[in-house]
Amino acid sequence: MKENIELSKTREFGDIISDTFVIVRQNFKPLFKSYLAICGIFLLTSTLLTILSNFQHTQEGEYSAFSFWGIAKILFEQVNYSALVLTAISYLAVYQQKENQPPTTLEVWAYFKYYFFRVLGTQILLSVALVIAFFFCFFPSVYLAPIFGLVTPIMIIENGSVEFAIRKSFKIIKENWWFTFGVILLMSIIVLATVMALFIPAMIFYGGSQWLTGTYYNTTYAIVEAIIEHVCQFLWLLPVISITLVYFSLTEHKEANNLVNRIKSFGKNDPAADQFSTEQY
Secondary structure: OOOOOOOOOOOOHHHHHHHHHHHHHHOHHHHHHHHHHHHHHHHHHHHHHHHHHHHHHHHHOOOOOOOHHHHHHHHHHHHHHHHHHHHHHHHHHHHHHOOOOOOOHHHHHHHHHHHHHHHHHHHHHHHHHHHHHHHHOHHHHHHHHHHHHOHHHHHHHOOOOHHHHHHHHHHHOOOOHHHHHHHHHHHHHHHHHHHHHHHHHHHHHHHHHHHHHOOOOOHHHHHHHHHHHHHHHHHHHHHHHHHHHHHHHHHHHHHHHHHHHHHHHOOOOOHHHHOOOOOOO
């Protein structure tokens, strides 16, 4: 039997991608169980709000993000996504503490309820910052996205504050921005391609019904679209697991380098070596 994946080690780009799928394969049952048990209520509520928003779309003939149901959908989607991110990272945090053994749902739930409001507030803060950066100029938002992606894993795994997590994410991503960005981009493309493939039957059905009935957007498609969209949500566990593996890899690489530097400094007559080193994040 193949040994469970070790999280705390340096990985190359390809190792991050392959180990993400190995982790999901080895932990599919306990991970999916934890996801459904913890995120189920968020998933159902978000699906319902999307259906109601789509109903409004069918009645009014046009979609408005600033309608009551549109705003409710956007706000709760943020809560829903934060719950997904927190569940995945909490699972990996407990997995590491148990020396690469799958955690129970109750163990993941203990982490989830402790960090929920902190993570939700942080996710909202980072989302607002990305939106502002996007409107000022597209490229700052692209630059910040990989950095912000590391914030939540740092907060949960190291039990750090928002400020600590942001400062450390800027520090560990130095000289590794393209590495982190590439992982996020590739995993997002994989997820989006899978979602689009699952949407093809619904799109064919919608195109046929539109041709037969002459209606632009019907109620049946509104329901089907909302259900498929949220059934596929569990696929976004993959990028979250990948970015967490990036965090472990970058942290392990940095700490290993620091250890080598300390070993090399032994015996040197350097006044600075006689003082405790302090790193500010």
